[in-house]
Amino acid sequence: xxxxxxxxxxxxxxxxxxxxxxxxxxxxxxxxxxxxxxxxxxxxxxxxxxxxxxxxxxxxxxxxxxxxxxxxxxxxxxxxxxxxxxxxxxxxxxxxxxxxxxxxxxxxxxxxxxxxxxxxxxxxxxxxxxxxxxxxxxxxxxxxxxxxxxxxxxxxxxxxxxxxxxxxxxxxxxxxxxxxxxxxxxxxxxxxxxxxxxxxxxxxxxxxxxxxxxxxxxxxxxxxxxxxxxxxxxxxxxxxxxxxxxxxxxxxxxxxxxxxxxxx
Numbered sequence: 001x002x003x004x005x006x007x008x009x010x011x012x013x014x015x016x017x018x019x020x021x022x023x024x025x026x027x028x029x030x031x032x033x034x035x036x037x038x039x040x041x042x043x044x045x046x047x048x049x050x051x052x053x054x055x056x057x058x059x060x061x062x063x064x065x066x067x068x069x070x071x072x073x074x075x076x077x078x079x080x081x082x083x084x085x086x087x088x089x090x091x092x093x094x095x096x097x098x099x100x101x102x103x104x105x106x107x108x109x110x111x112x113x114x115x116x117x118x119x120x121x122x123x124x125x126x127x128x129x130x131x132x133x134x135x136x137x138x139x140x141x142x143x144x145x146x147x148x149x150x151x152x153x154x155x156x157x158x159x160x161x162x163x164x165x166x167x168x169x170x171x172x173x174x175x176x177x178x179x180x181x182x183x184x185x186x187x188x189x190x191x192x193x194x195x196x197x198x199x200x201x202x203x204x205x206x207x208x209x210x211x212x213x214x215x216x217x218x219x220x221x222x223x224x225x226x227x228x229x230x231x232x233x234x235x236x237x238x239x240x241x242x243x244x245x246x247x248x249x250x251x252x253x254x255x256x257x258x259x260x261x262x263x264x
Contacts, residue, residue: 007035008034008035009034009035010034010250010251010255011035011255012035013031013037013190013191013255014037014183014188014190014191015036015037015190015192015193016192017038017039017040017193018042018192019042019044019195019199020042021042024040024042025040026243027193027243027247028040030244030247031247034251039180041176042174043173043174043176043199043206044171044173044174044196044199044202045171046076046079046170046172048169048170049146049168050167054167055080055084055167055168056084058141058143058164058166059081059084061141062089062092063087065091065092066139067140067141068093069093069129069138069139070088070092070095070143071094071095071096071097071125071141071142072094072097072101072143073096073098073101073125073142073143074097075101075103075104076145076168076169077168077169078101078105078108078110079104080143080168081168082108088110088111093114094110095113095115095128096125097115097122097124098115098116098242099115099240099241100242100243101115102115114132116128122152123155126151126156126159129156130156130159138162139162139164140156140163140164141163141164141166142156142163142166144165144168146171152165153165173198173201173202173206174202176206184207184210184214185207185209185210185211187213187256189214190213190215191215191253192207192215192217193217193246194216194217194218194219194223194224195219195223196219196223196226197223197226197229200226200227200230200232203230203232213256215235215253216233216235216236217234217235217236217237217238217246217249217250218234218236218237218246219241220237220238221237236249236253237249
């Protein structure tokens with residue numbers, strides 16, 4: 001393999017990866033393959049639900065076969081399911097929002113029945129489920145983050161389905177180090193990956209002075225809308241809600257002020 005610009009389009013870039021753990025490690029490896037220097041600086045983490053009894057009860061009902069469908073909207077929910085050794089009987093079908101969530105489910109042994117074909121969002125999944133199930137009334141378990149808007153549950157309920165919306169985890173902010181904050185504010189970080197609405201909120205809160213030339217890349221239209229609501233000016237939006245599409249979107253740009261950095 002050559003070190004051509006084509007193979008390493010992100011040579012010289014320093015890119016902030018806003019989540020740690022296996023996800024952050026995987027993204028960092030992809031960025032290195034493109035020539036970038038990844039800066040893994042977790043801005044969010046996940047904490048247990050404040051109503052563990054409700055989650056335990058829902059998972060017991062799930063294992064007992066009381067639900068026709070289980071909806072999963074994030075890979076973090078999959079982590080929670082795996083940690084609780086959640087049993088999904090064959091009579092219960094799983095609907096996943098996004099290829100990343102579907103891949104996470106399959107990686108730990110769960111079978112995914114549907115992923116939204118066009119609108120890869122909670123609303124898109126609700127529409128697809130409603131189209132599948134109308135007019136039969138179905139029992140559905142919706143596992144979600146504490147801060148997630150209940151779009152999916154509301155749409156399914158309005159369509160006549162019986163939905164249990166249960167909080168699987170909480171999203172909490174993680175303060176970055178002073179060094180990371182300085183690197184963002186002085187432009188040493190060339191791009192920041194915005195991978196969710198909660199990440200967008202933390203970027204806005206923790207980095208009030210982001211240079212105009214810093215590229216802010218959103219993982220999809222839904223995240224871009226959440227970023228806009230948080231007051232964060234997105235530079236580029238990935239055309240699909242996947243990490244590879246996000247990195248491709250960043251790779252289409254030229255390193256900001258690269259020529260200025262070479263000037264005496």
